[in-house]
Amino acid sequence: MGRLDGKVALITGAARGQGAAEARLFVAEGAHVMLGDVLDDDGAIVAKELGERAAYRHHDVTSEGDWDAIVAATRSEFGRLDVLVNNAGVFRIVGMTATSLDEYMRIVTINQVGPFLGMKAVTETMIGQGSGSIVNISSVAGLAGSPGTIAYTAGKFAVRGMTKVAALELAPFGVRVNSVHPGLIDTPMLREAFTRDVEVDIDGAGANVPNGRLATAEDVARLVLYLASDDSSYSTGSEFVVDGGMTARL
Secondary structure (H helix, E strand, O other): OOOOOOOOOEOOOOOOHHHHHHHHHHHHHHOEEEEEEEEEEHHHHHEEEEEHHEEEEEEEOOOOOHHHHHHHHHHHHHHHEEEEEOOOOOOOOHHHHEEEEEHHHHHHHHHHHHHHHHHHHHHHHHHHHHOOOEEEEOOOOOOOOOEEEHHHHHHHHHHHHHHHHHHHHHHHHEEEEEEEEOOOEHHHHHHHHHHHHOOOOOOHHOOOOOOOOOOOOHHHHHHHHHHHHHHOOOOOOOEEEEOHHHHOOO
């Protein structure tokens, strides 16, 4: 038996990186999965790879209409909705004084407003079922600051706080809400940012992590699987860190 047998999950930003890894693991553990993203070609490829237990839909996490549509499509396709993984996000490394208001708002809208809209969109369904698990992907940047990430850090700290509020509001209805805080994860998004913004050797950066390497997307997916499953039935409003020891340092 799989750890997610009988469950239906919606994963945002699922066309590549962490989201795709989560989708693959969820299907392997028995779930049906709706993948959402704006990278339609990549998302369709992942869904086709996963077969009849998965479907893909174009989904802009900053659009309330897109949220309503993908929740409705998930329920229509698979009959219910048990798990939401708010995974979609963007990352830039830009100094505070060089960050324009437009760029700040773009990052915050995707990384902070997106999860807010997602939690709102699934709440009625999950309350009606009397159960559900929402997993918000924050970051170690939601636990501590880092130069060059003012917009990203603002959004990820907000996700951490919103998670706690939602967990308290939804606990009486059997719905759990937790946040996951990855460190340096070897994904296309991180490699693009390191190449575009700072021209830093990402593999060298991984060597400075206490565990001595970058995390894989699968490292994060396994933690998200735990929170999506009934194994974590007494965990809500909590922060789960997967960073190889980065935040253990003073």
